[in-house]
Amino acid sequence: MNTTPIEIAQSLVRLPSINPQYDSASAGEGAVVDWLEQWGRANGFAPVRQSVLPGRENLLLTLHNGAGPHLLLNGHSDTVGTAGMSINPFGGDVRQGRLWGRGAADMKGPVACMLGALLRLRERRADWRGTVTFGCVADEEYKYRGILALLDQSIAYDFAVVGEPTGLRVVRGCKGSFRFAVRTRGRAAHSSEPHKGRNAIVGMARVIPALAEFFDTGLRAFAREGFGTSTGSIGLIEGGSGINIVPDQCSVQIDIRTVPGQDCQAAYAALQSHVRARAGALDGVALEFDEPPPHFSPAFETADAHALVRTACSLAGQTASDVVPFGCDASKIAARGIPSIILGPGDIAQAHTADESIGLDELEAGEAAYIQLALSLLKPQS
DSSP states (O other), X not given: OOOSHHHHHHHHHTSOOBOTTTOTTOOTTHHHXXXXXXXXXXXXXXOEEEXXXXXXXXXXXXXXXXXXXXXXXXXXXXXXXXXXXXXXXXXXOEEXXXXXXXXXXXXXXXXXXXXXXXXXXXXXXXXXXXXXXXXXXXXXXXXXXXXXXXXXXXXXXXXXXXXXXXXXXXXXEEOEEEEEEEEEEOBOEETTSGGGSBOHXXXXXXXXXXXXXXXXXXXXXXXXXXXEEOEEEEEEEEEOSOTTEEOSEEEEEEEEEEOTTOOHHHHHHHHHHHHHHHHOOOTTOEEEEOSSOSEEEOOEEOOXXXXXXXXXXXXXXXXXXXXXXXXXXXXXXXXXXXXXXXXXXXXXXXXXXXXXXXXHHHHHHHHHHHHHHHHHHTOOOO
């Protein structure tokens, strides 16, 4: 069975694993998990499948090599959808020195590098001591339920490396997020007699400027060196049921990006207070906020001075580590007290794109980077 990062990544890209949140017809990550289990058994590992949601599982491969630290190499099996792609999303074509297809960069390419590193580390047992676990989780692209299930196993990991594409730059922190809906509720009426209704869309038209104002002013009070400030964005709006009906409901969905140390409950309370004050009375239209926000992902920051960060930067030739605005499973791992970094081949700008791809040379470099980092972190005691 495939043993090089390029071969493994090509096989994985050819297996659809769209998160059902992005395509209700998708079967989820099952085909990838099946392949990983077969690959693990064929290469002498004892794969462990872990149920997350009905028909959706994590897959773990563990390599023990005596007493020593425990390193978690974390990847995810799900991808976003394929609508609007300009290439065959599951072709796995190799041309122009690149592998093309959905998930090539985010993150089947990095997953392939981790698997390749696991094989090489098994061949070099004399050079390290400890345990390496490869944990490929479901649902990273939506509610992170896969990584939470993995962490609930209560296994004591000493370090974690999350393989999101960073161009093999060492990233020691990322922003978090919380997401929620704001709703206005009015009363329906025939549009020929609008005075008999209470227009929820008109009410929302007063709420939206108040939200935008808070994004520009209130969120700037939450800042962290290197991360900038907290930000907000209205991503979706929906309202009404017909052109000739006064709408009785309207909703907007909002994404707030947070910085390490930010009190998210305080930020949410301040937002609600500001919007209610600035929007004022809405002429019989009720204003509602999700309580609590249905989606929350923490920010994280590993200290620059931590041995994990220093070791990874030294190997990468970086004088200083990076932080990023996007979120990933690393923040959930760090929230459990496990020192974490993000490090992976590929460019995050390629993630979720119409022509997603990753360089073949990046895949080879990714495998080498994971091997060297594991050898340095798990160095035998003299």
